[in-house]
Amino acid sequence: MLTETETFLSKLIQLYTKSRYNHASIALESELTEVYSFGRKKANNPFIGGFVKEDLNTGLFHNAECEIYTFSMTRQQKQQLIWNIRHIQKQNQVYRYNFLGLFGVLFNKPIKRRHAYFCTQFVSSMLQDSHIIAFRKPLSLITPNDLKNCLEFQLVYRGKLKDYINMSINDDQSDQLV
Numbered sequence: 001m002l003t004e005t006e007t008f009l010s011k012l013i014q015l016y017t018k019s020r021y022n023h024a025s026i027a028l029e030s031e032l033t034e035v036y037s038f039g040r041k042k043a044n045n046p047f048i049g050g051f052v053k054e055d056l057n058t059g060l061f062h063n064a065e066c067e068i069y070t071f072s073m074t075r076q077q078k079q080q081l082i083w084n085i086r087h088i089q090k091q092n093q094v095y096r097y098n099f100l101g102l103f104g105v106l107f108n109k110p111i112k113r114r115h116a117y118f119c120t121q122f123v124s125s126m127l128q129d130s131h132i133i134a135f136r137k138p139l140s141l142i143t144p145n146d147l148k149n150c151l152e153f154q155l156v157y158r159g160k161l162k163d164y165i166n167m168s169i170n171d172d173q174s175d176q177l178v
Helices: 008-017 075-090 099-106 119-129 144-148 161-177
Strands: 002-004 035-042 045-053 065-070 154-160
Touching: 002 144, 035 119, 045 075, 065 144, 065 161, 075 119, 119 144, 154 161
Parallel strands: none
Antiparallel strands: 002 065, 035 045, 065 154
16 A cells, blocks of 8 residues: 655655655555554654554544555465564564665665665565565665556555545445345
């Protein structure tokens, strides 16, 4: 999932990438109840960042625009993806946001730091480490556009994130009534 959150840091990233969407997350299901990334741990402080389970119904995501992509994977790849995410989740106090890595992207110089990611670096790492997608460039240089342009991804939704969530909730409720 790619989002436009309209924060100061997001606007700086947009200036460089010339892309509307500047934040990447990975979800474990289409209803977006489990969405993970590297970003702000506190909504009002952009400098305290790290691994986060994102709450898409509040804060930065309340008015966010998004693009949601899907991709095929084997059962083994999905199990590996879940294991990789859970591994970081269990040790989240060790992980931090890779602010220096953003400068690496700016100057096209990979800056890989132990236990540190920015959002696209995290998503691409999870996909590569789970043997779902092999990226041709260093993961510390992956941008939202690189993810968007992966041949393995199929766009399934573009618009307001809250509209997608409401649509998913309504689909679930109608399924229960049948």
